[in-house]
Amino acid sequence: MNAVVIAVILMLALSLLRVHVVLALTVSAIVGGLLGGINFSETVTIFTEGLGENAEIAFSYALLGAFAVGLSKTGLPTFLVTHLQNWMQKSGDTDRQTLTRMLLFLMLLVVACMSQNLIPIHIAFIPILIPPILTILNKLEVDRRLVACILTFGLTAPYMLLPYGFGQLFHRIISDNMAASGLPIDMGLIPGAMLLPTASSLLGLLFAVFITYRQKRSYNDLPIASDSGEEDEQSYRKSSIILAVVAVIVTVGVQWIYPDSMVPAALAGVTVLLLTGAIRFNQADQVVTEGMKMMAFIGFVMLAAAGFADVIRATGDIEQLVNSVAGVINGNQVIAVFLMMTVGLIITVGIGSSFSTIPIITALFVPLGIEVGLSTLAIISIIGSAGAIGDAGAPASDSTLGSTAGLNADGQHNHIWDTCVPTFLHLTIPLFIVGCITALIL
Template sequence: MQMTLLTNPIIISVVVMTLLCLFRFNVLLSLLVAALVAGFLSDFTMLHTMDVLIEGMKGNLKTALSYILLGAIAAAISKTHLTAYLIKLVSHLISHKKYLLILSLALLSCFSQNLVPIHVAFVPILIPPLLALFNKLKIDRRAVACALTFGLTTPYMILPLGYGLIFQNLLVENLVKNGVLVELKDVTNTMYFAVICMLVGLFLAVFVFYRKPREYKETQIANMDFDKLAMTHKEWAVLAGLVLTLVCQIITLNLPLSGLLGFLLMVILGGVEYKKVNFVFDDGIKMMGFIAFVMLVAAGYGEVLNQSKAMDVLVNSVVPWMEYSKFLAIFFMLIIGLIITMGIGTSFGTIPIIATLFCPICLQLGFNPALIIFILGVAGALGDAGSPASETTLGVSVGLNADNNHDHIKDTCIPTFIFYNGSLLFVGSLIALFL
């Protein structure tokens, strides 16, 4: 039987995976089931499909190791008062002026992706003590949710440090694997355009849609006493490890090595007690291990799709109608990235899948490397904001709902989905036309 677009193993497999994820079936199992579906429709035996998947997993080993080591560093930070003390030091930036306060929070949250790679774990420390101030200034917390999400999402797309180095290396590796020869500097120089999309979303949320005063019920909550915080030997030792990690990243552009050296320095200086190394590392694996495995299996799934012999048919099927409109071609690919990321729940795990799908199509359409980088980078990031299962939205809601006055779906997910995914889709598609 002749293969058509609707019977293409790649299309069917991706639809199966996306539907399973959207119905909250386990993400790892969804990827494995989808890989078996792709293999079966491509006349692979189940054994051969699993062999291909396992072989393909090695493509994300560096990324997975980076995540595990960053998780260990984040766990080490969480065992100290370092984050709280650093927030205390920069608290003079947070004024009683409404807009300066909101924008300061966006700036501070940017540091959680690179300078202090603790990701969203800083939100429950920083936000609850400020809720009374938000209420006094009658700030709409949906604006704060958008500001925090901006800082948790934008840096990893544009800065090759911390989580950003993982994301950009992931883009490079998967682009090269699928026939687009690029270097890290090419990705960094191109992804800066994504800032425009994110700034548009931030401006609309803070200054247009959520600028009106909003009243909240006053509730007493337990706050950390910032006045009694002090930098002890433990905090200084962890800070030294963070500085070493950051410096090594800049010099070597190798995050696993940088993370390992930084963590070891924390242990040597006493920031992490030797007898507690196992516990801290276990916490790091609990924090980031699942995402690391998702990225490994996603790489293996991408390899199954790559070897399914259906890619040429897919390219020949979709390229003719995509040639009619460059804008619609870009927009359609970004929509697919949004759906997949919303299902999987991690932008990092989306990259290997969409690289396998989009690179052959983009090359056939004659897109230049900068445009392909931008499409994959934005398509991968789409959905990280706004997904109910995303670490970003969950963490933001935990902080803002400390007094039970903030709804996860209505006040975090819907606003961040509209202003960031909407902006990345429409503004991103327009920017891509000029790359």
């Protein structure tokens, strides 16, 4: 059997059995390499060399964690949470709590969507915003699996549809790789081709909000992992809040100027907090250390995912998998679309990155789509959908990892069962179904 398929299935099975995702990725990479004809020593070498591919991302997350902890020291999250708590305490009736829940969900959704397009800071807002509001979520008895769906939707759907921020990068990758594969396109066609697939994720999110997770769920009020246990003496000072807002604006501005890396933006934010005195210099070491602890989980998983991706690419079985799909299609468009979406799902769930999946599948999906008579819009839709399909639900996706990092700050949210499984069921499955239908009707 194909080594890529076995490696991905093994990784998912181990993760579902609550084996730590880093160990699951490492073991699965070694098994996949051995099954792909690579000896153990070479497999380990490829895996370890591949770790460096996501080193910048891991370092970025460490700095973003430091920036998040620094902002918490200024009292900005406490300021926001206090006002939200005051809103809740004005009335304890059910209607007020329901309204508060809806407003909270809307706020999280808007912020998550903005983090991809309008203010492209990606998951950097999660460790800043989510841990401080866990107590509010607990009081409202909100099921955190629903919050995971909201955050993951906001981190994935906007870049699929809108050509701004990370969306511009995603659309550019699709356009450039399709041109390199012999089918040049106008980037303006991509939003139209991705409209229905993106709408399917919205329907899945609404299903989660109003049906699956509308029941209340109880959590204990526990201290968050990065909490030092000391009350921040600047929590309610107006000057510290202003400095925090200035740091956020500078961070966003630098991210706009240097969109290819999060390092300058995170570093700029930390520097502003230090230079303005929002963080005392004797606190700098503690802030950076706490930030690295907060984001270490994501960093290590991203490193392991890069090594895993390099090993399964080195087996050559990705091309074999897609070529096998071509061999059984026999000109049938329905079978072709279904199998292409399945291949995209397997690869993206395994690699954990929709952006990295696009170059892998485009070179083979373009000629395959042309051969079975799919239109240009249909090919764009199938590539965009198949590339993004595993981002929500993949254990190694930064979208799911970011959600877990915030929601598990007090140790009551499991990455696989509380983030990956719910987002897979409500976002990935609808995208798979509607993605297939869209490619057939365009």
